[in-house]
Amino acid sequence: xxxxxxNSGPLSVPEGAIASLNCTYSDRGSQSFFWYRxxxxxxxxLIMSIYSNGDKEDGRFTAQLxxxxxxxxxxxxxxxxxxxxTYLCAVNSPTASKLTFGTGTRLQVTL
Amino acid sequence: DVKVTQSxxxxxxxxxxxxxxxxxxxxxxxxxxxxxxxxxxxxxxxYFSYDVKMKEKGDIPEGYSVSREKKERFSLILESAxxxxxxxxxxxxxxxxxxxxxGRHTGELFFGEGSRLxxx
Numbered sequence: 001x002x003x004x005x006x007n008s009g010p011l012s013v014p015e016g017a018i019a020s021l022n023c024t025y026s027d028r029g030s031q032s033f034f035w036y037r038x039x040x041x042x043x044x045x046l047i048m049s050i051y052s053n054g055d056k057e058d059g060r061f062t063a064q065l066x067x068x069x070x071x072x073x074x075x076x077x078x079x080x081x082x083x084x085x086t087y088l089c090a091v092n093s094p095t096a097s098k099l100t101f102g103t104g105t106r107l108q109v110t111l
Numbered sequence: 112d113v114k115v116t117q118s119x120x121x122x123x124x125x126x127x128x129x130x131x132x133x134x135x136x137x138x139x140x141x142x143x144x145x146x147x148x149x150x151x152x153x154x155x156x157x158y159f160s161y162d163v164k165m166k167e168k169g170d171i172p173e174g175y176s177v178s179r180e181k182k183e184r185f186s187l188i189l190e191s192a193x194x195x196x197x198x199x200x201x202x203x204x205x206x207x208x209x210x211x212x213x214g215r216h217t218g219e220l221f222f223g224e225g226s227r228l229x230x231x
Contacts, residue, residue, distance in 0.1 A: 008151075034219065043201055043222035044154075088154065090220075098144070098169070099220060103153035 003027060004091050006102035014110050019076040021105050023089030026070070032092035033065055033072045038104065039085045048074060079109045114138070115223035117202050123229045130189040132226050134202030142205045143185035144169075144220065145177065147198040154201065160185055192230045200226045 005024045013019045021035075032051055036044035050056045050063040050072065062075040072091075076083055089102040118133035136143065144159040146169075156169030158177040166177050174196060178186045185204075189196055203220040 036220075043225045044220075045222070046219055049219060098156060098159055100156075101146075101154040103151065 002102075003100045004089055004102040006087075006089050006105045008103060009106040010108050011105055012108045012110055013079050015079060015081060017079050019079045019083065019107055019109070021074040021076075021087050021089075021107065022071060023073065023091075023102055024071045025089075025091045025100075027091070027093065028067075028070065030067075030091045030093070033063070034090040034092075034099065035061075035063060035072075035074045036088040036090060036101075037085045038088060044088055076107075079107075081109050081111060083107060084109045115202055115204055115221050117200075117223040117226045119226050120224060121227050121229075123231065124192050125231050126193060128192050128230075130192050130228065130230075132187040132189075132200055132202075132228070134185045134187070134204075134223055135183050136185075136202075136204040136221070137183065138204065138206070138221070139182065140204035140206045140221075141182070143179065144203045144205075145175075145185065145187045146201045146203065147171070148201055148225075149198050157187065157200075189228075192228075194230050196228065197230045198228060200228060202226075 003026050035048040037047045038044040048063040050065045056063045060077045064073045086104040086106045088104045090099040115136045124130050145157045146154045148154050155171050157175050158169050160166045160179045163182050176188045202223040205220050
């Protein structure tokens with residue numbers, strides 16, 4: 001079982017719709033969870049972090065964490081073509097200060 | 112803003128050559144990391160360092176070594192490049208001083224632009 005799992009996609013949503021990206025992780029002791037966005041040919045950039053169960057909202061982005069079910073999700077409201085990118089889920093290893101990344105979900109926002 | 116600078120964006124090397132990839136950060140971060148990124152495999156950690164002259168193996172250290180002589184600089188070395196080391200290499204840094212509500216360290220990484228290495 002992979003430590004951090006994501007559906008590779010592509011996930012295709014029309015402009016203006018809600019995009020829902022999901023991530024599951026295997027280590028129950030994980031404490032910190034992150035979503036990075038990576039445009040083609042560019043390096044990842046942090047867009048959301050979440051540490052406690054529940055929802056965290058930042059503009060059009062909402063991160064949701066459920067530690068009991070070991071999943072974290074990212075919702076993008078009013079999706080724009082500029083949101084088309086690969087979204088990487090990352091989870092902090094509790095035994096060392098390093099992140100484990102999922103393989104990413106490619107999001108395509110269509111006009 | 113944090114700036115992480117990688118010395119070369121694109122490199123082409125021949126099998127058996129020694130390759131140096133340099134990374135410099137300007138935010139006095141203690142922690143620095145080298146990842147490689149390959150299609151379908153995601154980001155995989157090669158080596159990381161918590162302090163000057165300290166290094167720890169990541170998930171795929173074979174064929175690589177690192178050097179951290181100064182806090183701001185973390186170098187990745189391929190002693191004898193092979194074709195299976197053709198990849199995108201990403202350097203990142205973070206400060207361990209940021210804590211979560213539970214007291215654990217966070218991992219908000221700041222990445223460099225990446226170095227795309229092709230080994231022929």
